[in-house]
Amino acid sequence: MTDKLNLQELVRRAFQSEIDMGVGEAIINKQATLPSQTVVVEENKQATTQVTSSYANLDEHFAAISSCQKCSLGKTRNKFVYGVGNPNADLLIIGEAPGAKEDELGEPFVGASGALLDKMLAAIQLSRQTVYIANILKCRPPENRNPLPEERELCFPYLYEQIDMIKPKLICTFGLVSSQALLDTTESLGGLRNKWHEFRGVPVMVTYHPALLLRNPHFKRDAWEDMKKLKVSYESMR
Numbered sequence: 001m002t003d004k005l006n007l008q009e010l011v012r013r014a015f016q017s018e019i020d021m022g023v024g025e026a027i028i029n030k031q032a033t034l035p036s037q038t039v040v041v042e043e044n045k046q047a048t049t050q051v052t053s054s055y056a057n058l059d060e061h062f063a064a065i066s067s068c069q070k071c072s073l074g075k076t077r078n079k080f081v082y083g084v085g086n087p088n089a090d091l092l093i094i095g096e097a098p099g100a101k102e103d104e105l106g107e108p109f110v111g112a113s114g115a116l117l118d119k120m121l122a123a124i125q126l127s128r129q130t131v132y133i134a135n136i137l138k139c140r141p142p143e144n145r146n147p148l149p150e151e152r153e154l155c156f157p158y159l160y161e162q163i164d165m166i167k168p169k170l171i172c173t174f175g176l177v178s179s180q181a182l183l184d185t186t187e188s189l190g191g192l193r194n195k196w197h198e199f200r201g202v203p204v205m206v207t208y209h210p211a212l213l214l215r216n217p218h219f220k221r222d223a224w225e226d227m228k229k230l231k232v233s234y235e236s237m238r
């Protein structure tokens, strides 16, 4: 009886997640597979710049880098936004940079776009506790401007060290800035979506940033398609 109720509750929550995401489809179709022609793993140049971590774990790494003053954002930030989630996550989500709320609380994706990210994860039965969430930049750029090339260059090694320690099986980049930065490309988001890329042997999916989805809800359907593909790959890799 309890199991039956739990199952009903899970199904109800899955439907609710889709409604929240604004797509209203049936629950995740586990039969869905990535069409083979879309699985194009593209080499990227960043991957050849090997940065390996000499830290025992993420806590030690955080302690070592959280007072960083390598770029000017160190002076304007309130909190260093390291990352959040499961240190052994199979899925790593990479966003752009902290916004005002993240800067205040020291955690990625806690503002409005974070609430949508939570719903996107819930729609594929994941959560910020099961995945790991980090950004290209650890500190908020003033007025939420895009990260400058030199800020990216200086901050990248921290993310690479995190990846080296977390050892995700899949990476999902949210939005153009994080996708271009991780994949070291100037390709458009449209050109990057719907194919698999690779970062140091880890498959990378590119999808829309939740902030963009909030401004342009008509992209939610495509984002939902991305989430379903991500879920299928996530399950197949575990």
Ligand code: URA
Pocket (backbone or CB within 6 Å): 095, 096, 097, 098, 099, 102, 107, 108, 109, 110, 111, 113, 114, 135, 211
């Ligand atoms: N947008 C991002 O890309 N990252 C955050 O942490 C918050 C908003």
